[in-house]
Amino acid sequence: MKLILPLHIALLLIGVRVHAEPSITVEDLGPPMVSRGLALRCLTHDASGMVEAWGAFETSERFALVGVRVDNGRATFVDINQFGPPPARARHPQMMASADGNLYAFVGVPGHFVKYDVTRRELVDLGAPSPKASYWLGATVAPDGRFYLGTTPETELVRCDPATGKVENLGKLSSDNREHYAPHPVASDDGMIYCPVGMHHGELWAFNPATGGRKQILPEAMLSKQGRPELWRGKDGHVYGEWAGEKFRCTPDAIEIGKTAPFWPRFYPKLAGDLSVGDIGEDARLKLTRKGKVSYIATDYPGATRGIYSVSCERDGRIYGGGVGPANTFAYDPATKKFTDFGLLASGPVQVYDTLNHKRGLFIASYMNASVDFFDPGAAVKKGVNPRHVVTLEDQERPAQEIIGPDGMVYAGTTPSTGR
Structure with a gap:
């Protein structure tokens, strides 16, 4: 079963209690970006x-x-x-x-x-x-x-x-x-x-x-x-x-x-x-x-919450996801109940479709086009070094999901570019 959350401003915590009468508890954790x-x-x-x-x-x-x-x-x-x-x-x-x-x-x-x-x-x-x-x-x-x-x-x-x-x-x-x-x-x-x-x-x-x-x-x-x-x-x-x-x-x-x-x-x-x-x-x-x-x-401008597009993986006790407009990357730490907004790490500025946890770090799939970047969350963010651009495919876009195959390679699906 796959739970699909709407493009809402808040990350939701869904807890299930297994008793004679099961119940679901939903907690609003707030906006991550x-x-x-x-x-x-x-x-x-x-x-x-x-x-x-x-x-x-x-x-x-x-x-x-x-x-x-x-x-x-x-x-x-x-x-x-x-x-x-x-x-x-x-x-x-x-x-x-x-x-x-x-x-x-x-x-x-x-x-x-x-x-x-x-x-x-x-x-x-x-x-x-x-x-x-x-x-x-x-x-x-x-x-x-x-x-x-x-x-x-x-x-x-x-x-x-x-x-x-x-x-x-x-x-x-x-x-x-x-x-x-x-x-x-x-x-x-x-x-x-x-x-x-x-x-x-x-x-x-x-x-x-x-x-x-x-x-x-x-x-x-x-x-x-x-x-x-x-x-x-x-x-x-x-x-x-x-x-x-x-x-x-x-x-x-x-x-x-x-x-x-x-x-x-x-x-x-x-x-x-x-x-x-x-x-x-x-x-x-x-x-x-x-x-x-x-x-x-x-100014008294309050700022604008940014929509969540994906909640994708867990690494070292933190949950990682991505935004839409802009395609920021964020993390949530359940132990401290704190968010980290890493800003725009992806080459695609519009949406983060998926974030894959690999033993070496995170592979971030984004749009526009079909782009993948590698990010080591344990290292400092440094332009051109961390994150590091992996690939952008011509005539393709929207890399919807990534997986690690049995051969250790990273696989992702894409769609043809708009109009094709």
């Missing part, structure tokens, strides 16, 4: 003119937009559970600060564009442009201020115009039904939107907002590789990319192989005058830089 840090993405000003820095709060029970005052560290939570409660119907919020001074975001399932009026402290639902939009990663802001995302599973490009509040579904990019992802679009300075598509194979689409026209611009020879291209904006305003071993510049009709430039943002979303806002660290302090001088301010 709590992240005190928060990545902040953009800035607004509240009614008093004070700067607020915004990030996303994501746990198994609550999704919210979080604003943190940079003068006093006070956090404001704007709940977005009404657009799809976690964990099954909530996705990574994308956000931007608009020229009108307000915060705009794409949240929930199906995805809704929302506006948070930072003066009135009101959240406004602008609408769901696609009833099927269930997943996305990344977004881009065009030079005219419009907000674009690519969605799963239809590879639809959606848009919000903060100037009017209008939201639009601009239609599918790929006509190949094997393609389902359109992450991380990038806008060029001439207004073109370039969007990678995958994951069965990589495609790259150019969308012209002026005409609504769209075109797949990768050459045929680059369409066989599984996954998707990577894109970025250069200082000259062009969009550049990398795929299938080549770097290139994007144009509306084709790519120009061999032309490349470093990443350069069109604007800095966390800059207000001479103030540059960093992130909240694991000590719950916000980093600020003004005229080259760094300072830190204490």
